[in-house]
Amino acid sequence: MLTADQQLINEDAMSRNRMVRRLGVIGLWLNPVFSYFFLWAPILVLVLFSFNQSRSVASFTGFTLRWYGNILNNVMGAESAFSTELMLNAFRNSLFVGTVATAISTVLGTMIALSMARGKYKGKRLLDALLFFPVVIPEITQAISLAIFFKVVFDWLALISGERIFPGFHTIIAAHVTFNISFVAIVVRARLADMNPQLEEAANDLGANPWQTFWLVTFPLILPGVISGALLAFTLSLDDFVITFFTSGVGTTTLPVFVYGLLKLTVTPEVNAISTIMMVLSTFFIGISLTIQGRAVARA
Amino acid sequence: MTTWLARKRESGFLLAVPTIAWLLILFVLPLVIVLIVSFMSRGRGGVAIMPFTIEHYQRTLGIFSIILWRSIGLAALTTLVCLVIGYPLAFFISTRRNRLFQQVTLFLVILPFWTNFLIRTYAWRILLGDEGTINGFLLSLGLIDDPLPMLNTQFAVLVGLVYGFLPFMVLPIYASVERFNFRYVDAAYDLGANDLRAFLRVVLPLTLPGVLAGCALVFIPSVGAFVTPDLLGGAKGLMIGNLINNQFGGSGNMPLGSALSIVMMAVVMLSLLVYLLANRRDRGA
Numbered sequence: 385m386l387t388a389d390q391q392l393i394n395e396d397a398m399s400r401n402r403m404v405r406r407l408g409v410i411g412l413w414l415n416p417v418f419s420y421f422f423l424w425a426p427i428l429v430l431v432l433f434s435f436n437q438s439r440s441v442a443s444f445t446g447f448t449l450r451w452y453g454n455i456l457n458n459v460m461g462a463e464s465a466f467s468t469e470l471m472l473n474a475f476r477n478s479l480f481v482g483t484v485a486t487a488i489s490t491v492l493g494t495m496i497a498l499s500m501a502r503g504k505y506k507g508k509r510l511l512d513a514l515l516f517f518p519v520v521i522p523e524i525t526q527a528i529s530l531a532i533f534f535k536v537v538f539d540w541l542a543l544i545s546g547e548r549i550f551p552g553f554h555t556i557i558a559a560h561v562t563f564n565i566s567f568v569a570i571v572v573r574a575r576l577a578d579m580n581p582q583l584e585e586a587a588n589d590l591g592a593n594p595w596q597t598f599w600l601v602t603f604p605l606i607l608p609g610v611i612s613g614a615l616l617a618f619t620l621s622l623d624d625f626v627i628t629f630f631t632s633g634v635g636t637t638t639l640p641v642f643v644y645g646l647l648k649l650t651v652t653p654e655v656n657a658i659s660t661i662m663m664v665l666s667t668f669f670i671g672i673s674l675t676i677q678g679r680a681v682a683r684a
Numbered sequence: 685m686t687t688w689l690a691r692k693r694e695s696g697f698l699l700a701v702p703t704i705a706w707l708l709i710l711f712v713l714p715l716v717i718v719l720i721v722s723f724m725s726r727g728r729g730g731v732a733i734m735p736f737t738i739e740h741y742q743r744t745l746g747i748f749s750i751i752l753w754r755s756i757g758l759a760a761l762t763t764l765v766c767l768v769i770g771y772p773l774a775f776f777i778s779t780r781r782n783r784l785f786q787q788v789t790l791f792l793v794i795l796p797f798w799t800n801f802l803i804r805t806y807a808w809r810i811l812l813g814d815e816g817t818i819n820g821f822l823l824s825l826g827l828i829d830d831p832l833p834m835l836n837t838q839f840a841v842l843v844g845l846v847y848g849f850l851p852f853m854v855l856p857i858y859a860s861v862e863r864f865n866f867r868y869v870d871a872a873y874d875l876g877a878n879d880l881r882a883f884l885r886v887v888l889p890l891t892l893p894g895v896l897a898g899c900a901l902v903f904i905p906s907v908g909a910f911v912t913p914d915l916l917g918g919a920k921g922l923m924i925g926n927l928i929n930n931q932f933g934g935s936g937n938m939p940l941g942s943a944l945s946i947v948m949m950a951v952v953m954l955s956l957l958v959y960l961l962a963n964r965r966d967r968g969a
Contacts, residue, residue: 397878400878401878401879401880404878404879404880405879408879408883411772412772412775412776413776415769415772415773415776416772416773416776416777416789418769419769419773419793419850420792422769422847422850423792423793423796423847423850424792424796425811426804426807426808426810426811426847427796427799427804427807429807429810429811429817430803430806430807430810433810433817440815440820441810441813441815441816441817441820442815442816442817442819442820442821442823442824443820443821443824492702492703492706493703495699495700495702495703496699496700496703496704498699499696499697499698499699499700500700502696503696503697503699503700504696505696505697511700511704514704514707514708514711514712515707517711518707518711520904520952520956521949521952522904522905522907522908522925522945522948522949522952523905523908523910524908524910524925524928524929524945524948525715525718525908525928525945525948525949526711526714528718528928528932528941528942528945529714529715529717529718529945530710530714531932532714532717532718532721532938532942533710533713533714533717536717558710559710561706561710562706562707562710562711565703565706565707569703623800623801625800625801625802625911626910626911630932640800640802643800643802643803644802644911647802647803647805647806647809647915648914648915651806651809651810651813651816655806656810659803659806659807662799662800662803663799663800663803666798666799666800667795667798667799670798671798
């Protein structure tokens, strides 16, 4: 039997626990409500005001497609440096840079991943570090280090050859490949770690030469990883602003750098409309690429 | 094991050589150059010239220390706010029994982040501006007479950073809670723990790897943020990333920019070290 005092203490503790539990349950439901509002409100407001009749973003006065029309017809506020042609050109530049940088970084990333998974040599921890640092280094540090590097190299080349090279696609692509390699290597290594190495031994025992073993056994098995890595690299490349901003030259503006020029100016309904279009397009592209990736993984 | 690669000892390494060379030339060498430049003097037009000097480090840790500490403070605050919002959210998502509902709630966190970072940051300019949506709403309700100054403040930078990096906190914690075996909680109850104790002594320690990873993933990009303070912070919300950027414009100072970068990188490496040590201790325990 419990004494009266003990019973009192127990009841006290239980009521306190009931309170904690009630607070926990309330918190666990209030938090998502707040969080999803926080995550989605800015995007919904941006889309909403791209259809607003007045130029103000303080209140919604009515629906119009005028701002979208203005973009297509090249009519924007006098203060903006916008032209549809320039934007499409920037988009083309982005696709070009993204494609070339993805191709190079996928090859380089896959090579180092294969080498580290199957090669027998010392110093792999050093290679781990070499692949790890580009992922964690602040973007702006990498951006200025590449900017200074290109400047030093081009100054030096101008000195010995008398011809000056200017930053352009080559510098942007070189920079993008540099930050993409690690991501490709990480994704491909994860795939290789899941693979059964005995399959390669079996191919070898059945008389396949190393070249045949690679193309007929290893490569098809890691292909989903390679595709995932390439899509990740392409997405990062299309999305990058900071590093491109520091390594691009005249006439090689990519879409994010172009958009940054617009966003730095004041808030206008046309910019809201452009942002909305870009949002829809990038969501569509990433959705498609993830679907392809999902299929590739499922098939393997 | 004689596979296609390991047949010759050196062939395995040769395959890595092009990539290693690329990273040594375009990643390591540029950082070495930044380190050297940071100790050089400023010449005409902001370029680096001889002789060597430690002047830029003195300035970085002297008059610019306010901005350095502001960056670290804002990044720490961003991490804390992300944790306070992100942990319960991740917990909510991973404890949904209905598989479809769980996937939808997770997807709703990820989907906004398929949009370019610049545009997501710009959206806050619409909301926070003097003639923006929040002020317009509050003015129309008559709750305020003059617009609240929110844009171009440190508050705006904080909001922008939390918005930008929240999924980096939610996803690792989600993965941790997802793996957590809730029978441990039943065991804790059976052993007489109340809810608070069960959470603090059982759930939290076992989901700590996710929390630590989330904190590192939020803190590191926040310290070096450039776009968010640039679009939302104005002069009052200047962070070290903007200061570095300013050194590479017309009237810049490349050696100073390099010194600022090196110091910022040191802060990032230090926080990474703290993360790795905490993670190791956590695993060891």
